[in-house]
Amino acid sequence: MNITQKRIRKLAGMFLLLVLLTGMVSVPCTAAEETSEDVIIVIPDEGTDGTIDQPASFRAEAVKNGIRLSWQEVSGAQKYEIFRKICGADGGYELIKTTKKCTFNDKTAAYGVSYYYKARAVSELEKKTNKSLFCKKVRGCTYHIDPSKPMVALTFDDGPSQYTSGILDTLEKYESRATFFEVGNRINQYPDTVLRISGMGCEIGNHSYDHALLGNASASKIHSEISRTDARIKAITGEKTQLLRPPYGSIGSSLRKNAGKPMILWSIDTLDWKSRNADTVYRAVINQVKDGDIILMHDIYSSTRTAVTRIVPELKKRGYQLVTVSELAQYRNVKLTAGGRYSQMRPQND
Ligand SMILES: [Zn+2]
Numbered sequence: 053m054n055i056t057q058k059r060i061r062k063l064a065g066m067f068l069l070l071v072l073l074t075g076m077v078s079v080p081c082t083a084a085e086e087t088s089e090d091v092i093i094v095i096p097d098e099g100t101d102g103t104i105d106q107p108a109s110f111r112a113e114a115v116k117n118g119i120r121l122s123w124q125e126v127s128g129a130q131k132y133e134i135f136r137k138i139c140g141a142d143g144g145y146e147l148i149k150t151t152k153k154c155t156f157n158d159k160t161a162a163y164g165v166s167y168y169y170k171a172r173a174v175s176e177l178e179k180k181t182n183k184s185l186f187c188k189k190v191r192g193c194t195y196h197i198d199p200s201k202p203m204v205a206l207t208f209d210d211g212p213s214q215y216t217s218g219i220l221d222t223l224e225k226y227e228s229r230a231t232f233f234e235v236g237n238r239i240n241q242y243p244d245t246v247l248r249i250s251g252m253g254c255e256i257g258n259h260s261y262d263h264a265l266l267g268n269a270s271a272s273k274i275h276s277e278i279s280r281t282d283a284r285i286k287a288i289t290g291e292k293t294q295l296l297r298p299p300y301g302s303i304g305s306s307l308r309k310n311a312g313k314p315m316i317l318w319s320i321d322t323l324d325w326k327s328r329n330a331d332t333v334y335r336a337v338i339n340q341v342k343d344g345d346i347i348l349m350h351d352i353y354s355s356t357r358t359a360v361t362r363i364v365p366e367l368k369k370r371g372y373q374l375v376t377v378s379e380l381a382q383y384r385n386v387k388l389t390a391g392g393r394y395s396q397m398r399p400q401n402d
Pocket of ligand 1: 259
């Protein structure tokens with residue numbers, strides 16, 4: 053058997069393994085999901101020598117017109133190669149894009165189809181090409197939001213905590229998303245949770261570093277509280293936050309001037325911190341909910357986690373689409389501006 057035959061056999065073996073693995077795992081169609089598999093390579097990989105790092109924090113997120121991929125910049129890379137395959141389909145990964153950027157919007161992803169994506173970094177120096185190993189594959193699928201139908205944004209403050217992953221389980225089960233306004237000094241205790249929130253296409257917002265009262269704080273205090281939190285989140289997800297939820301809902305002229313981000317309040321306050329009772333929290337949402345609401349909860353109570361297991365399916369049953377705050381703004385054509393204050397986004401003909 054010559055080298056080429058050996059290579060073909062090796063590739064065929066790897067390919068069979070991939071087909072078996074993908075066939076064994078049946079996962080519901082969520083916005084994005086990171087898997088632990090990261091070694092199966094079915095693409096001929098000439099030049100791959102691993103001397104350049106593979107892209108880290110690779111993620112897929114459903115956006116309005118397709119699937120958006122993003123990753124952290126690799127030092128020494130001149131470009132990145134993006135590969136795709138349809139989940140569960142025969143055949144290997146195909147190269148769909150070569151880009152110099154650290155993001156790629158896959159507009160050719162078809163509605164309702166799930167894809168696996170991988171990327172590798174490429175360095176070209178003095179006519180020598182080095183390619184990194186492939187990053188962990190991620191799964192992404194498009195979602196469809198009907199702008200004419202009701203939608204609400206569930207928001208969770210003060211986490212991450214031990215209860216956040218239970219809330220994510222419910223959101224994942226019902227193909228829903230939410231926004232998590234996180235406190236900076238808690239983030240390093242739950243890096244996996246933070247990465248999962250981001251990987252699911254949920255949104256992470258800023259809730260200050262140590263839950264500080266910021267309304268009339270000094271400019272330097274405000275900047276420090278916001279930037280330290282952003283730095284911790286970016287170290288994990290690769291992305292800065294776009295939204296601020298001021299602790300205690302405190303907004304003063306100083307914060308308006310110095311926030312540098314849109315300030316998101318709420319239209320339904322579940323008072324979950326007060327009742328610590330799942331039934332009370334459930335009723336607070338279901339008895340008041342209207343199209344365009346932003347709903348305040350806290351992912352630091354087991355009672356809230358339990359309430360969410362009932363709230364999400366009931367809202368879905370009533371025809372509500374559960375979106376992030378930024379998505380709600382996007383679909384309601386609300387332009388979010390730094391220092392602006394938002395507590396709901398009703399349909400425009402209201
Ligand atoms: Zn808070």
